[in-house]
Amino acid sequence: MNFxxxxxxxxxxxKYFGLVFAIAFCTFLLENQTTIFANIMKRTASQILDxxxxxVWVMDPQTEYWxxxxxxxxxxxxxxxxVPGVRWAVRLFKxxxxxxxxxxxFAVSFLIGIDDATLAGAPRKMLLGSWDRLRxxxxxxxxxxxxxxxFPGEPLALDRTLEMNDHRVTIVGISDVPAPFASLPxxxxxxxxxxxxxxxxxxxxxxxxxxxxxxVSPAALTTRIHERTGLRARTTEEFMWDCIRYYLQHTxxxxxxxxxxxxxxxxxxxxxGQTFYLFTIENLKQFGALKAIGVxxxxxxxxxxxxAFTAGTLGFSLGTGMAATFFExxxxxxxxxxxxxxxxxxxxxxxxIFFVVIVASVLSIxxxxxxxxxxxxxx
Amino acid sequence: MSATSxxxxxxxxxxxxxFGSGEARVEALRGVDFETRFGExxxxxxxxxxxxxxxxxxxxxxxxxxxxxxxxLGTNVDALSAHERVLFRRRNLGFxxxxxxxxxxxxxxxxxxxxxxxxxxxxxxAVDRANALLSQLGLGSRLTALPLTLSGGQQQRVAIxxxxxxxxxxxxxxxxxxxxxxxxxxxxxxxxxxxAVRPGRTVIVVTHDSRVFHxxxxxxxxxxxxxxxxxxxxxxxxxxxxxxxxxxxxESYA
Numbered sequence: 001m002n003f004x005x006x007x008x009x010x011x012x013x014x015k016y017f018g019l020v021f022a023i024a025f026c027t028f029l030l031e032n033q034t035t036i037f038a039n040i041m042k043r044t045a046s047q048i049l050d051x052x053x054x055x056v057w058v059m060d061p062q063t064e065y066w067x068x069x070x071x072x073x074x075x076x077x078x079x080x081x082x083v084p085g086v087r088w089a090v091r092l093f094k095x096x097x098x099x100x101x102x103x104x105x106f107a108v109s110f111l112i113g114i115d116d117a118t119l120a121g122a123p124r125k126m127l128l129g130s131w132d133r134l135r136x137x138x139x140x141x142x143x144x145x146x147x148x149x150x151f152p153g154e155p156l157a158l159d160r161t162l163e164m165n166d167h168r169v170t171i172v173g174i175s176d177v178p179a180p181f182a183s184l185p186x187x188x189x190x191x192x193x194x195x196x197x198x199x200x201x202x203x204x205x206x207x208x209x210x211x212x213x214x215x216v217s218p219a220a221l222t223t224r225i226h227e228r229t230g231l232r233a234r235t236t237e238e239f240m241w242d243c244i245r246y247y248l249q250h251t252x253x254x255x256x257x258x259x260x261x262x263x264x265x266x267x268x269x270x271x272x273g274q275t276f277y278l279f280t281i282e283n284l285k286q287f288g289a290l291k292a293i294g295v296x297x298x299x300x301x302x303x304x305x306x307x308a309f310t311a312g313t314l315g316f317s318l319g320t321g322m323a324a325t326f327f328e329x330x331x332x333x334x335x336x337x338x339x340x341x342x343x344x345x346x347x348x349x350x351x352x353i354f355f356v357v358i359v360a361s362v363l364s365i366x367x368x369x370x371x372x373x374x375x376x377x378x379x
Numbered sequence: 380m381s382a383t384s385x386x387x388x389x390x391x392x393x394x395x396x397x398f399g400s401g402e403a404r405v406e407a408l409r410g411v412d413f414e415t416r417f418g419e420x421x422x423x424x425x426x427x428x429x430x431x432x433x434x435x436x437x438x439x440x441x442x443x444x445x446x447x448x449x450x451x452l453g454t455n456v457d458a459l460s461a462h463e464r465v466l467f468r469r470r471n472l473g474f475x476x477x478x479x480x481x482x483x484x485x486x487x488x489x490x491x492x493x494x495x496x497x498x499x500x501x502x503x504x505a506v507d508r509a510n511a512l513l514s515q516l517g518l519g520s521r522l523t524a525l526p527l528t529l530s531g532g533q534q535q536r537v538a539i540x541x542x543x544x545x546x547x548x549x550x551x552x553x554x555x556x557x558x559x560x561x562x563x564x565x566x567x568x569x570x571x572x573x574x575a576v577r578p579g580r581t582v583i584v585v586t587h588d589s590r591v592f593h594x595x596x597x598x599x600x601x602x603x604x605x606x607x608x609x610x611x612x613x614x615x616x617x618x619x620x621x622x623x624x625x626x627x628x629x630e631s632y633a
Contacts, residue, residue, distance in 0.1 A: 001493075001496060001497060003489075003502060004482065004485065004489075004493060004496070007482070007484040007485055007489075008482065008484050010484070011482075011483055011484020011485075012483075012484070285480065286480070286482050286483075288480075289474075289476070289480040289482070290482075290493070290497070292439070292441055292468070292474050293468075293469065293474065293493060293494050293497060293541075294465055294466065294468045294469020294470070294472070294494065294497055294498070295465075295469075295497045296462065296465050296466075297465075299497070372441065372442065373441040374432075374433075374436035374439075374441035374442040376441075376474075376476055376480055377432045377435065377436055377441075377476065377477075377553045
């Protein structure tokens with residue numbers, strides 16, 4: 001009877017396309033909003049995830065997320081290095097100097113100072129130049145978006161000059177780093193240079209990044225560092241979630257997106273669910289005739305589920321295709337780089353659509369099951 | 380399942396049915412005695428609301444009765460579980476509805492094949508059999524037509540084919556000519572009489588249409604939930620056999 005179910009589904013083209021497109025638009029809206037939201041949240045931890053050399057981050061116990069740092073004492077680095085299981089630990093500086101071009105254009109920047117000796121934490125994806133050139137004096141690597149912001153309309157070129165806190169610095173590389181939460185240039189330089197560019201304070205060590213010995217897990221090492229030094233130690237993933245959690249709790253972003261997602265879910269679910277439910281109701285007479293002919297309830301349930309899952313699968317696939325196309329066309333730009341359709345959002349949306357389809361199916365099945373087959377005699 | 384020893388296809392004794400309760404209680408059947416014989420076409424006639432449809436719904440196992448005894452094709456339907464009743468209906472009953480109730484998305488042949496497919500036959504074999512039957516009923520050129528593209532008479536012929544394709548032993552027809560003009564109604568009754576009336580099979584026709592009464596072997600008159608009279612009319616016209624009058628049916632649709 002499967003072919004009967006599918007032909008009933010597709011027989012009325014207008015209803016069929018209406019149902020599929022209702023599900024497709026619900027899918028599109030959900031995937032679109034959840035993906036943009038998730039990517040924006042992920043951006044809050046971009047600079048953490050970009051440091052692929054380290055697995056453990058050590059910071060002041062009061063530090064809650066990337067943007068908010070209370071400098072550590074230089075001696076803390078030695079203490080961390082002394083913790084058993086630490087393979088290596090180096091300094092990382094984070095500051096926000098103003099960078100100016102010779103033309104006078106300026107922008108507040110993320111300046112990341114990496115260990116002078118090892119250059120651990122340097123950007124690995126370079127578009128121009130080499131991070132090895134950071135060993136040169138007064139050198140910085142700037143990200144592509146930052147370069148375009150400071151030198152709009154000009155081709156990417158090395159050895160251009162910026163001024164930072166009365167220091168002339170030379171661009172020795174252009175990187176492709178993940179976009180930060182705020183659209184600011186991201187610059188990398190050596191730790192000692194970064195301190196010069198910002199101006200000295202009594203304590204300046206923003207973070208210590210470390211890697212555990214082979215036999216020690218990052219999570220175990222964070223516990224060990226905290227116990228031995230009293231400092232806050234987090235794995236890269238934990239620190240990423242700390243940042244995301246901070247923004248979720250302290251900004252209006254989740255409320256804003258949450259409302260949009262909830263509206264998308266409710267409207268989409270109601271439209272898709274109601275369309276399918278009405279589709280079944282309009283076919284009640286046909287189901288009644290099948291019941292009278294001797295089609296069992298189990299078979300009728302299977303038919304409705306097949307119709308629901310066929311429409312659901314088609315609508316979901318179409319909606320996912322629409323969402324992927326949207327991100328490819330509209331967000332494949334520098335400003336929105338890195339915002340891609342996330343499989344987690346697709347899976348979450350799939351679960352929502354599955355839920356809607358199940359609910360609509362159950363309501364439809366209920367109507368069919370309570371339908372008296374004798375109703376077909378009533379015309 | 381064999382024919383009953385008394386030759387009765389359906390036997391109702393004091394069958395009662397009410398809907399609702401209290402002030403809203405409606406007595407639809409008030410003790411109906413009704414029977415049909417194998418090889419006969421039994422008509423059930425009466426004014427609207429007299430309980431005809433309720434009675435055939437109960438006989439067909441589509442509706443539970445409130446009281447009385449019922450034997451269908453020699454089977455006490457009370458002894459069957461709900462699932463067994465569905466299977467019994469699928470195996471032994473064919474339905475012809477006033478509004479045809481064809482599935483609009485299926486072709487004529489596929490509509491006819493539905494009872495066979497529901498019984499587990501493969502789609503290809505079922506459609507082959509449906510094609511053969513439809514050709515026999517004069518619809519060989521409209522096998523792949525959708526119901527909405529067929530005339531009322533053609534749709535009812537498809538419905539007849541659907542009711543007969545699995546060779547049921549009881550065929551229940553609800554106002555089979557009500558939606559048709561006189562010529563089409565006559566043609567449908569010709570077809571029904573020629574193809575449905577067989578030894579070991581019984582046909583019940585609910586109708587208002589007095590123009591087709593002459594096809595009946597027996598006519599049960601209902602009123603106010605009771606059978607008030609049963610007549611066995613002198614049959615002015617024998618039901619035609621397809622072999623004898625193959626063109627009469629076609630002529631009426633020409």
